Each structure stands twice: as C-alpha cells, then as structure tokens.
Amino acid sequence: MTFQTSVSRKHRWHVLPLLLNNAGLIASFIFLVLVASVTISPDLLSSYDPIAADPIQAQLPPTYEHWFGTDHLGRDVFSRVLHGARYSLLIGVSAMLIAVVVGSLLGLLSGLARGFVDEIITRFLDVVSAFPDLLLALVLISFTGPGTFNLIFALGVASIPRFARVVRGQTFVVAESGYVEQAKTFGLSRTTLIWRHILPHAIEQVPILATIGLGTAIISAAGLSFLGMGPQPPTPEWGAMLSEGRNYLRNAWWIGVWPGLAITLTVISVSVVGRRWQAAFEGRRLV
C-alpha cells in the first residue's frame, strides 16, 4: 500500500501523457459503452421506427431530420443502425459463447485424458480446421437453412477449434505443474482437482481470446448476413442493411456506408481493448 501511494504521488503531474498514450484505449472503451447502451435501449437516441416503411420519405440524403438519411423504403438509417447493434452484437457474442464453452470443455477433456481420446479430438479439430471458418458456417447453414439462430450456431461451431487448442495446451502445462502435484498429495478428489485447481488456470486466457475473436465473429456474422444467411428482411442487421445498400449505391451512398462504419468502429474498439488486455496479461507494453 505504501508503495502504491509513493508511486502515484510521483506520477501525479503526468496525467496528460498517460491520457494521450491511452487515447485509443479510452476512445474504444467509451465507444463500446455507447454501443452497449444502444444495444440495451436503442430508442434512447432515436425516435424513428426502424421497420415501418414510409415511401414518401425514400432515399433522402442526411439532414438534420434524418442524421444518416433514409433508405429506399423511407426508413431512418440512423435508427436502423442503432437497432442493428442489438442483432450484430448478440449474434457475435452468442457465437463466441458457444465456441468458448464447447471449446474449453473439449480442450480440457483432451488435455486431461491424453492418449487415445486426445489423439481423436486433436485429429478431429485438425480436420475441422481444414475448412475455412466461413465456409464451414456455410456448410452448416445449408443443412439448417438461413436464420438468426442457425447463423449463431454455425458461427459458434466453426470457432470451436481455436479455443479447444489453447485450452488443451494450457491443460497440459497446468496439470504438470508443481501446485497440482502438491494438491494431489493432499488427497483431493479428481473432481475437485479438475474443477477447482486445473480448469481456472487452464482457461485463464480464454476471455482475452474471446474478446479478440469477437471482432472476427462480428465481421463474419455481418458477412454471412450480407449473403442472406442470417436475419431476414426487414430486420435491421448491419450486414443485411449493407446488402440492401449495395443496390442503391448509385443514388444513395448513405444507405451502404453507415452500417459498415458501425461494424468497423465496433470491431476496432473490441480489438483495441482485447489486444491491450492481452498485452497486460503477458506483461508487455504495447507500443
């Protein structure tokens, strides 16, 4: 404690450089908080209905009335982008959750069982990784058909291998480490050993990887929606909005620009936070 105060006293007058050095991180964080609050209540910032069409107002350029303009059916693009945050983020987050839970369990099982089971699981993951994520998701969707839940399922399954690999490797290391050996000598049961002592350390890095992976998942989700595999019109999902906007590019650029900007800014923020977290975890400074 004394050490802490002495450090902070020494650096009291250096707040500004600290802020400047972390400007990216702070901006990302603020943006993510903004996106999160919009996800919870999109009506806070916009009073227009994101779905009801109003053909008289179609394809109006951005004005004070409609900040982002209106689309080909006269819907307010700003309001649709705000409401779209809910779909795009929830699809990404849910897919990552599936991948994290199943991947971690598979990795733990593989790392603990070793031998034959490990060999089978590793080989299986190798084969699954031979298909690019997006294509694997497409194959799964061709069985289930398009739709929001099918998209989440497909993306989640396609991202399982990377989490399983990391957790498997970590499980190997942790299970061999001194404190687990020590815990064994206390006569702890295998269940306690695994759930209380091995698992928490084996999955230490998973939240960080999931944060970084979330950016990729949001892009893939938007890409698949763009192809028409996700939420169907008139749902205001960012990828689906871009696919509509693509057709009106000649007369109304704003329909196809704002949703993409929303995706890009969200993914940048998520990556900045994730990478900084990873750097802090590994104890190195990010330049």
Next chain:
Amino acid sequence: MTLDNPAFIDELPLGSPSRIVRFRHSLWSRVLGRVGSGVVVLWAAVTLSFASLQIAPGNIVNLLVGDQLPTPEVEAAIRAEWGLDEPLIVQYLRYLWRILHGDFGRSYVLQSDVTSLILSQLWPTLKLTSAALVVAIVFAVTAAVLTAGRRWPRRLASAAELVLVSTPSFWLGIVLLFVFSFTLKLFPVAGDKNFSSLVLPALSLGLSLGAVVSQVLRQGLENALEEPFALTVRSWGCSDLTLRLRHCLRHASLPAVTLTGWLVGGLLSGAVITEQVFGRPGLGKVTVDAVLGKDLPVVLAVAIFSALIYVVLSTLVDLLYLFLDPRLRTRNR
C-alpha cells in the same frame, strides 16, 4: 474471410516451427510424411461430409434434392447413384471411390454434374484470389520494410493496419465501388470482362489479409534487425534498404509465410462475399446459390474442394520452410 487476429498465430494447426524443429528424419521421409498426413486430413474431410449426410435429420433423398420435391424418377436416380439400397459401408466405399475419381455427383437443383460445374466456375475465382494474394503480399512487404523499427511510421502503419483488419472486406468493396466506380467512374461496376474489373475486388479482398501479414512481418523484421548479423552487414557499408530487403526479410518471412498459407483458405471463402459485392461470376456465386437452395451435393463438393486446396497449400508452406531456411535442412540427423 476470418482474416484471423494475430493472437491465434501461436496455435497454427500445421507447419508450426515446433513441429519442424522436432523432426529427426531425412528430408524425403519428412516430405512423404507431410504429404501422407495431408492425405489423411483429406480422407477425414470426405468422411466427415459423408457422415454429415447420414447424421442430418431427414431423408437422405430429400436432403440431396434440395428445396424442391423429388419426383419418382429423380428419387430412383438418386437411389441408383448413391446405392441407397445397399448397406452403409458399401455406400461409403462407393462415395470414396467416386470422389477419388473426381466425380462429385449430380446437382438435382441445377440438373448438371457438380464436377463440371465447379471446374467451369473455377477460373474467375482463382483469378480473384491470386490477385488478392498479390495485393496482400505487396502491401505487407512494403509496409513492413518501410516502417519496421522506425517510431512514427510504425505507429501510423499499425493504426492503418488495425483499421484494415477491422473493416469487413465487403464494406471496403462497397466504399471502393462508390468512390472509384460510381463517382470517379474509373473502374467498371460489375462483371469480369477485363483486367480493370479485377482491381477493386482484389483490393477489397487482399488488403485486410495484407494488414494481418504485415504486422507479423514487421515484428519479424524488427527482431532480425536486432540480430548480430545485421550489425555485421551494416559494417560492410550496405545501405539500410539493402540490409532490410536482402538480409533481414528472409529471416522475417518464416512466420509470415506460415500465416499467409494458413489464411489463404480464408481468402477463398472471403471470395464468396467479394464476388457477391462486385457481381462477379465464380465459385462464390455457385456456393451462395447452393447454400440458399439447400443444394447439398454442390455445397459438400465445394467444401471438400477447399479442404483440398488448404491441404495442398499448407503442405507447400511446410516445404517452403525448408527452402527458406537452410538450417532446417541440415538439422535432420
């Protein structure tokens, strides 16, 4: 497209350095072993696609005809083609045999042979992905060589790379289309007629891959610039650019090559989306139509085909390692 984040570089599935350091066989048995494991992965991929048809809920005939109703003739044709009246193991062997002979069956939605369909659409996609790969490599090498170890250029390049990696390729495509095709009218809006129609799609597909690779390449270059040999080369009076291009790039390229090989699969599936944005013909269009029409024979064939490309590429990347780094060739005793 999953131009994956560099965070996952540490767990590349194949050809990671640790595997290479571990080998103790001669060069040829190493090559053979690598090819062998590639064949095993391919066999498993084919088996997986066969199994997926069996596991999927619903009648296999209904699965194969897609989103249309099977007429009795079509049903009889499918039964004969897949040998559905025979035991499962015979069906499986038959399937393997057919695929081994390059026969991916028949699409009942499109009324044509899948193999000839894929081959006819292969060329535009191949053109697009190779052009994108060239864009990626040129971008990565230029950005890394010019900015490695220099404080402010490096920061600027990192920021640009972060933006490029985070931009969905299809949105980049839409923006490029708006600026260069609709506003400046420099490039055609859609189609695949000449070279100029390839420029924008290749840029939108290749830049984010280039950004990922350039991050890794720069890291490698900076490590190489710290090595003692870099000091030696400098003492010869070589210019900084010569040092970077002729001496350090080779060292730095090892991890970047692995990453590129690994991400080219992502490039192929990214092409699916890019082709849609730019209205180009190709495998991507075929795939999207097949997925939406539940045309499983086509989807599975595309999947197996891309697994084949992945296996071939990752094998080549592993062999490229031996070519790039002579130390790996002599360590085999």
